[in-house]
Amino acid sequence: xxxxxxLIVENDxxxxxxxxxxxxxxxxxxxxxxxxxxxxxDLQVIRGETVISxxxxxxSLAIMDMVMELEDRFDVSIPMNVVAEIQTVDELxxxxxxxxxxx
Numbered sequence: 001x002x003x004x005x006x007l008i009v010e011n012d013x014x015x016x017x018x019x020x021x022x023x024x025x026x027x028x029x030x031x032x033x034x035x036x037x038x039x040x041x042d043l044q045v046i047r048g049e050t051v052i053s054x055x056x057x058x059x060s061l062a063i064m065d066m067v068m069e070l071e072d073r074f075d076v077s078i079p080m081n082v083v084a085e086i087q088t089v090d091e092l093x094x095x096x097x098x099x100x101x102x103x
Contacts, residue, residue, distance in 0.1 A: 021100045022074055027093045030073055034066045035089070048090035076100050 032046045038058040039046060050056070052063065067083055070076075070092075076099035078086075086092050 021103075022097070024093060024097060027074065027096050028089070030070065031089055031092055034069060038062065046089060048088065048093070050089045051087050052089065052092070053087070070096060074100055075103065 035046050035056060038056040040057050043055055067078055074096050076096055078095055
């Protein structure tokens with residue numbers, strides 16, 4: 001079940017758009033779902049310390065597609081130079097959470 005990403009609040013005639021910051025568990029679950037198809041026989045469970053490009057059978061184009069899906073899902077934009085520095089699932093989740101909190 002998906003929840004609303006944006007809430008509109010009216011107060012004294014002023015309208016403000018508030019963005020809901022996702023919970024870490026929600027972000028991790030979405031990342032694991034996106035990466036599940038790339039799990040190798042050696043990797044039983046995708047964890048926070050899983051190194052995306054090393055521990056999974058995933059190519060850079062698939063990583064970029066996944067990042068774009070996550071950006072859409074959590075309404076964030078991850079700069080390319082930041083994407084290049086992300087190695088683990090935890091780092092990806094932290095980046096999404098940090099960017100979502102800045103909105």
